[in-house]
Amino acid sequence: MELPDLKDDPYLKVLRPLVETYLAFWRLDTRHIKSLRLTPSQFDVIATLGDTEGMTCSE
Structure with a gap:
């Protein structure tokens, strides 16, 4: 099987x-x-928890 020439592949x-x-x-991001x-x-974990509705103090 011949391999295609990828030299001009736009992707x-x-x-x-x-x-x-x-x-x-x-x-x-890693530095920050x-x-x-x-x-x-x-x-x-913090980012995931921060993106939820969470719980109120009474809960």
Whole structure:
């Protein structure tokens, strides 16, 4: 089976900038989370809980 020539694949031309953008945001987020003295897992829990209705004081 012959492999296709991917040199001119339009999807691959978009993939690298997307990955670079994703990594830039990931690095920035990681720096901010570390500045809060949290692990990424701890931040995920806080962000998830913060996005819920929660409970009132009487509950």
